[in-house]
Amino acid sequence: MPDEIPIGQPNRTPTPISFQPKKNTLLVSHGRPPWYGEDGHRISDAFVVGIAGGSGSGKTHVARQIVRSLGSIPSVVILSQDSFYKHHTPEELALAHASAFDFDHPDSIDMPMFAKCLSELKGCQQSNIPVYSFTTHQRLEEPKYLYGAAIILAEGIMALQDPGLRELYDLKLFVQCDSDLMLARRIKRDVEERGRDVDGILEQYLRFVKPAYDNYVLPSQRHADIIVPGSNNTVAIDLICTHIRRKLQEQSNSFRQKMAIPHLYASPSGIMIPECRLEDLSLTILPQTRQLKGIFTILRSRTSSRQDFIFFVDRLSTVIMEYALQYLPYSSRTVTTPMEAAFTGKVMSAKYVCGVSVLRSGGALDRGFRRVLHDVPLGSLLVQSNSSDGEPLLLHVMLPVCVRKRHMAEETWVFLLDAQIGTGAAAFMAIRILLDHGVKPEHIIFVTFLVARGGGISVLRRAFPKVNIVTAGVDDTMQEGRLDGSQGEGSSGRQVWAMMPGLGQIGDRYYL
Template sequence: MAAAPPRAAPVARPAAAGAGKGRESMTTQAKNIVMTEAGRRAWYDAEGRPIDAYIVGIAGGSASGKTSVARAVIKSLPNVPWVAIVSQDSFYNSLTPEQSKLAHSNNFDFDHPDAFDYQIMKECIEDLRHSRAVDIPVYSFVQHQRTADTTYLYGATVILLEGLFVLHDPAIRELLDLKIFVQADSDLMLARRLRRDIAERGRDVNGVLDQYLRYVKPSYDNHVSQTSRHADIIVPGQRNDVAIDVISQHIKRQLNARAMRLRTELSRTPATPRREMKHSPFEALSLTRCSSVEGFGAAQENTMHELGSLPPNVHLLPQKPQLTALLTMMHDASVSGEDFIFTINRLALLVVEAAIAHLPHRPKEITLVSGKQHVGSELAVENICSISILRSGAMLEPSARRAIPALQTGSLLIQSDREGEPKLYTVDLPRFLRARESATQAWVMLLDSQCGTGAAAFMGIRVLLDHGVQEQHILFVVLLASAKGGIHALHRAFPRVKIVVAGIDPDLKKRRIKTPSTVVRAGRRGDDEDASSDVEAEEEEARRLGGVAEGEEQTRVCWSLEPGCGNMGDRYWGSGGK
């Protein structure tokens, strides 16, 4: 029996809040924090256009408590997924050799507005605001230089930008939805700075005091404090619980106003054909009418005529005898175990090979065994990878690797909540997709087993676009799709994405089914696109709002293809029913 695939790594590794003594504490790496505890809801509309993240700017004097305020806000938002803290310290200018020499002798002013690279900071925050992946520079407080490392950030719903001069530059202020200034007593700031710079940045007392009196205090009086007039709210540097609560409630209201619920809308895409099927080639009644496999394939193609034509970017494999036989076995509830695994692997290889035909090729001259010259072809792709929508999308990975042995792989964990809305839990991409320059030239095969409403594929495509992959370089490879809803919604939003599918089922139904009130952690079940997996916070929220006691039955929304193949992930991995 095949083993279940491993769970994907988090989208970005959260830095420990108190990491004060390690090597990372000497850089800004420990100050850039991403929390990805809960699933991220759709951050785009039904046309595929991203909705801006919420940006909060937190300014204040050195050691006034900016980072503490940012962390307190994150802590007060337990059910708001994917919150990031970005430190302005990451955007210090690189120093010349002469400036570096001054810095090591405590004779360089790091607290002046000119010490920062506002252009790079603006570009990074602008990308984060528009949900694009970025690499934040890492600055070393010991070397007084940017290091070769970067911090990969992607997908934060709320970004907290903290630093001395966050409110200084007008272009940066324009990107902020909420502007905060943290005000603290000068003596308190000096005491905090002494403790921090000695313990975390390897400096001596005399150097810290000299720098404070020569640069820090004058800069605060002349520059930093002046930016407080741009703030929407002034927060005390200590005993600020009330202010933190006001800020968190405001952020929650703003996020609720931007919340998107798309599953139902995607299932009812205006382009979706409305006529009902008279019969399905996979139902018993129709099968009795088909005297041969060829007749079965004809019935499948007649299905398309009854429902109307498929979108132009959908490439349905020709319904030949071998394919229709495999589709029959896939639909057959009695097929399980090794037989089902063989069926899926063979079917997946056919659909992956069909997808490869849509990749660019170039002529290649070879010498035959006979010694004659022949011009053939080869793939003209520099970087190509497959990205599986976990978990059932991983069923296609072995076949993809068989077709392209050197294929790099990645994964997205996308699962549905109780209302059937998709949530993104983890993102694990090959390195060349994380770099914008190489991602624009890369080709990606997005793998999944089924496409009903298309919500999971929609989210997966949006993730790839956010990383710089070109729309026309994405191939959505799927075994089975509904003739309604999803494929039409995908065409409307992403018409240049090619959808390669082995079989089409005629219908799509929305159901509300009962489910035990049991906490299910993301990644521990073998659910397909339209199944549900909830984290503990969602369970508690459902019980609180609905008055459901522990152990009572709850319900969840489930969209299913008709006649469908059931939970293909469970059937393949042997982790559930048929």
């Protein structure tokens, strides 16, 4: 998982940023707004800034200044070129430990991998970044998973040298610094952080670093959009951040209101969207038995005790999970019974299976999921509403390994758990996240207690027709209101929508 450093909450004043010395860090603040349209397709890429400059010029410091100056911004990745040094042979390792290997030549960096990982992050996909050890001079076996950035700051001495990388940048910076100051910073860093001795540092600097700077790094500044001083650069940082904010505002997308009451809004073709019929939604609805109706009666009652509510939520989640298992693939298998007779039945044949809860109401389905599938991993997503406009914000991603690695995700079946689909905004974002990771839409099984027929489910079904949705019940309407409880055009407070008759705030009733 990436290093997630909270630098603010969606409904609170942002707190000061505290950085770790590590690079390739995901910084999470206000949360990531939707990056897709009502058709489910991506409409905006992450904004990528390339930051080049000499060794010790202050590239990482400039990147961190940008994050501080942006303040309450969506999630940011600081991606370092240092991670993309090529895998070294034993002969190259011997030279490296003797300070005789040229780490400052463009050929020492795996530029195609750097461009590939950066392209994945820019395209709103997950990426697995190699981890390089400056102590052993070698890549570590386990890469670092990164996903969910709205802004990517890619920094390195050769960040502007490669044409393939330059094509990915939306803004190109070059950090200019005095050579004596760069050398002093390099000595201090290599002694304190990398365990080098001064003689080796100076030898490497004169033999490799300075020639590489003169021949490759400094000439690359002609590709920069902005030259940033290595110190006393407050004005330049403010100009850069103003530009980034404006570009992000241009990419912003808001459609939750259209999802909440879709029949009141025109479709992209200009034709009014009629209220959807239940049979057109392609939902799998549990048989409405007297037992199920009895459970819903208890769950809907405001006078039910918390103990009864939790018991029947767990019972219903178990029932619905059992019903949802029908969407997994099965193959035939012959076994021998205790009576020494052959019996041919079915066995689940999915290569990978996992669950993902949309926090926090989706957690009410976790216990039922565990009862039915006790030996598979369970991850989580945190999607909350923006306090100003109600749009969904992605704040937290913790997915199982079989989803984080794309070659595994393509063969993974995912049970996506959320208590209800009202406006469908959180469900929309959760499905889009899984698709970004390479999960096939027909491998997503969305399990929920309740769906609002008059809400965003029709938009969701048009965008993702191959996703399987299993629900225990369907309510007819969505009621518009305000967060403070007032009604009418002159009322204050953020606009909200509630399912009617609904189950209330399931997460609050289950956990509090």
